[in-house]
Amino acid sequence: MEDKCLRCGKCCHFYLNGEIKRCRHLVDTEDGKTTCSVYPTRLGRILGFDIRHRLKIQCSMRTQAHWDYPDCPYNDGRPLWTGVDSKKGQIPRRNK
Secondary structure, three states: OOOOOOOOOHHHEEEEOOEEEEOOOEEEOOOOOEEEOOHHHOOOOEEEEEOOOOEEEEOOOHHHOOOEOOOOOOOOOOOEOOOOOOOOOOOOEOOO
């Protein structure tokens, strides 16, 4: 698969126990983009455990995400994630 990633980091945020969390392995770079500090071994890595839903939160390929992200070249018509600000507690909204 062609790498189309813009390295924005939006897909490296997730819900955990009712809050939006940033992955602890997401690193900001000097060029204003992001990178993963464990990229070669990221897939399947447990990032947290959602107690409310009894689910492990694991890193997966972008194409397996539950959401589309603003301006992402991997978007394919899934619900649009708009809640990267954990302080505001925003929730995703459906694409129009």
